Amino acid sequence: EPEVTQTPSHQVTQMGQEVILRCVPISNHLYFYWYRQILGQKVEFLVSFYNNEISEKSEIFDDQFSVERPDGSNFTLKIRSTKLEDSAMYFCASSLGTSGLADTQYFGPGTRLTVL
Amino acid sequence: AQKVTQAQTEISVVEKEDVTLDCVYETRDTTYYLFWYKQPPSGELVFLIRRNSFDEQNEISGRYSWNFQKSTSSFNFTITASQVVDSAVYFCALSEALYFTGTASKLTFGTGTRLQVTL
Numbered sequence: 001e002p003e004v005t006q007t008p009s010h011q012v013t014q015m016g017q018e019v020i021l022r023c024v025p026i027s028n029h030l031y032f033y034w035y036r037q038i039l040g041q042k043v044e045f046l047v048s049f050y051n052n053e054i055s056e057k058s059e060i061f062d063d064q065f066s067v068e069r070p071d072g073s074n075f076t077l078k079i080r081s082t083k084l085e086d087s088a089m090y091f092c093a094s095s096l097g098t099s100g101l102a103d104t105q106y107f108g109p110g111t112r113l114t115v116l
Numbered sequence: 117a118q119k120v121t122q123a124q125t126e127i128s129v130v131e132k133e134d135v136t137l138d139c140v141y142e143t144r145d146t147t148y149y150l151f152w153y154k155q156p157p158s159g160e161l162v163f164l165i166r167r168n169s170f171d172e173q174n175e176i177s178g179r180y181s182w183n184f185q186k187s188t189s190s191f192n193f194t195i196t197a198s199q200v201v202d203s204a205v206y207f208c209a210l211s212e213a214l215y216f217t218g219t220a221s222k223l224t225f226g227t228g229t230r231l232q233v234t235l
Contacts, residue, residue: 033222043161043207045222056222091161103211104151105223107161 002026004108006092012114013082021077021111023092030097032075033105034067036060036088043091049075050097082115089113118143120210122226129198129233137193137229139208145169147213150184150191151223155205164206167191198233205230 005024013019025032034046047057049067066078075094079086089112093105119142129135141150152164165175167184175182179196195202209223 035223042227043209043223043225045224048222058222089159093161103149104163104166106163107153109158109160112159 004092004094004106006090006108006111008111009109010112010114012116015084015115016081019079019082019113021079021090021092021113023075023077023108024073025075025092025094026106027073028096029094029106031055031095031103031105032067032069033093033095034077035091035093035107037091037110038088046077079113082113084115087113087115118145118148118210118212118224120208120224120226122206122208122229124229125227126230126232129231131199131233131235132197133233134194134196135198135231135233137195137206137208137231139191139193139226141189141191141208141210143210143212145212149211149213151209151211152182152191152193153207153209153225155207155228157204161207164193195231198231200233200235203231203233 004026007022011019032049035043036046037043045058047061047067048055064080068076089110091110092108095103095105121140124138148169150167154162154164165182172184172186181194183192205228207228208226211223212221
């Protein structure tokens with residue numbers, strides 16, 4: 001069964017460093033998403049991406065964050081200058097995006113980001 | 117604005133007991149989607165079910181069943197004869213429909229209910 005994959009599973013970085021989190025969505029899906037979950041808290045939406053551009057973003061997704069689909073398979077989240085409060089589990093998700101149908105987002109296993 | 121409330125923070129049951137996880141939502145949209153996801157101790161988010169706002173038919177899948185009531189804005193989840201493997205955090209989520217495509221947009225999650233099933 002197709003699944004969303006994410007690398008790395010765990011990333012440790014120093015405050016102020018740039019990190020890139022990578023995701024490979026399900027191959028025929030058209031919508032891509034990033035969410036984050038601070039330890040013990042709820043899952044929060046960061047950004048959605050469709051047709052090579054951001055379709056929606058939350059207030060969390062400030063200028064420190066960017067997303068990119070550098071090729072036909074990868075979808076990346078970049079944090080330019082990490083802060084301690086960026087420590088969280090980051091989930092990538094994808095959905096089919098077929099018009100007229102309810103759409104389910106399938107999540108990857110997550111990348112745990114620890115900022116020291 | 118959309119909001120999902122899961123008032124039960126943590127529930128503990130003994131194996132074979134039935135358990136119901138509550139979910140209450142708020143939205144101004146007339147067309148929306150409701151979801152349940154399971155997060156086991158390993159941390160991934162596993163999709164369980166999706167419901168459209170215009171389909172109030174309840175659903176049963178094995179030991180799982182869902183009760184959707186628009187009149188009370190609730191979408192409750194029942195596990196019958198719980199098992200230790202059901203121990204996880206369960207999230208209810210809401211998504212509005214993007215009318216021009218008919219596809220769902222961002223998910224708004226509740227705070228989750230931690231279910232602990234013991235022997």
